[in-house]
Amino acid sequence: MNRAFSPLSPRGRGEGGEGRVPLNSAEPSNLSPVRLITTVREMKACAREVRARGKALALVPTMGALHDGHLSLVRRAKRECDVVVVSIFVNPTQFGTGEDLSRYPRNLERDLDLLVPLQVDAVFAPGTGDIYPYGFDTFVEPGALATSLEGAVRPGHFSGVATVVVKLFNIVRPDVACFGQKDFQQGLVIRHLARDLNLDVRLAICPIVREPDGLAQSSRNAYLDAEDRLAALALYRSLRRAQELVDAGETDARLIVEEMGKVFAAEPRVAPDYAVVVEPARLSPVQRVTPGCVALVAARVGSTRLIDNWIIAPPGTSGDERIQLALERLCSGGL
Numbered sequence: 238m239n240r241a242f243s244p245l246s247p248r249g250r251g252e253g254g255e256g257r258v259p260l261n262s263a264e265p266s267n268l269s270p271v272r273l274i275t276t277v278r279e280m281k282a283c284a285r286e287v288r289a290r291g292k293a294l295a296l297v298p299t300m301g302a303l304h305d306g307h308l309s310l311v312r313r314a315k316r317e318c319d320v321v322v323v324s325i326f327v328n329p330t331q332f333g334t335g336e337d338l339s340r341y342p343r344n345l346e347r348d349l350d351l352l353v354p355l356q357v358d359a360v361f362a363p364g365t366g367d368i369y370p371y372g373f374d375t376f377v378e379p380g381a382l383a384t385s386l387e388g389a390v391r392p393g394h395f396s397g398v399a400t401v402v403v404k405l406f407n408i409v410r411p412d413v414a415c416f417g418q419k420d421f422q423q424g425l426v427i428r429h430l431a432r433d434l435n436l437d438v439r440l441a442i443c444p445i446v447r448e449p450d451g452l453a454q455s456s457r458n459a460y461l462d463a464e465d466r467l468a469a470l471a472l473y474r475s476l477r478r479a480q481e482l483v484d485a486g487e488t489d490a491r492l493i494v495e496e497m498g499k500v501f502a503a504e505p506r507v508a509p510d511y512a513v514v515v516e517p518a519r520l521s522p523v524q525r526v527t528p529g530c531v532a533l534v535a536a537r538v539g540s541t542r543l544i545d546n547w548i549i550a551p552p553g554t555s556g557d558e559r560i561q562l563a564l565e566r567l568c569s570g571g572l
């Protein structure tokens with residue numbers, strides 16, 4: 238394994254407290270170590286130390302089972318700040334009963350190995366009991382944005398997300414927090430939350446990283462067998478179909494959504510929960526599809542539930558520019 242203690246650690250090799258990862262003597266010397274932090278107390282102390290040194294700190298919240306999508310967030314965090322903390326926590330409060338909490342992929346060793354080459358400063362991987370100690374009884378309740386789409390299919394999901402994100406922000410106190418466009422609604426909910434609760438953090442939203450055939454990378458893709466993996470492409474195809482129609486001059490949202498539905502209808506292994514084109518500010522369905530509108534889909538592929546989205550824009554628009562377009566519409570909507 239390529240990882241070790243960080244110079245951030247007040248103690249040296251061999252003195253690592255609970256959860257520390259031992260230095261591997263075979264490790265190439267040009268790789269900086271990753272410090273593994275497993276308690277809230279230690280994370281707070283580390284963050285305090287970083288702030289006292291006047292360094293800017295970026296947080297990348299994840300549930301682990303890392304893939305290139307997560308790693309793109311880490312790279313962005315590195316560009317934004319001096320110190321990068323990646324949190325790895327499978328947050329039970331954002332899973333509903335009957336969802337995949339118990340089978341969600343967990344592999345901390347592998348995740349740490351993936352983060353070493355990126356020179357992450359610390360990984361915060363707390364235990365569930367440390368984040369939700371006995372008697373925990375306070376939840377953050379996001380408003381209207383959290384009631385449609387994912388919020389409608391997964392009641393309570395965004396309350397769990399908002400709660401853990403506020404806790405992580407309070408523990409790490411990051412200057413910047415990086416999130417993926419992949420969870421578009423989640424990004425909006427957190428943006429709203431940060432504004433409404435005066436949280437002192439800037440959010441960076443990063444484009445969706447896809448497999449070569451277009452499937453959005455997701456920790457849940459690991460659940461898919463070969464046939465389902467192929468069928469799962471229906472999500473991406475439906476989004477591309479929306480963009481194709483717009484490129485051909487179509488703006489009628491009803492017709493575009495109908496065509497997205499046809500892509501799903503042609504794939505019997507895939508059961509869509511929704512396929513919509515919305516105004517990003519309020520996630521409200523539009524009548525006319527224009528640049529900056531967002532097509533969002535969610536579907537079950539066998540027992541696996543996947544989500545994806547696509548920001549409508551003229552051909553040749555980059556991923557970052559698309560996000561900018563959607564964000565501008567948020568700002569012009571006063572949000």
Ligand code: AMP
Nearest residue numbers: 299300301306416417419420445446454
């Ligand atoms: P998760 O581990 O699924 O909770 O995701 C952690 C963060 O990674 C969230 O901000 C996600 O939006 C982001 N993310 C997940 N998949 C991707 C992807 N394919 N491309 C970019 N970001 C992603």
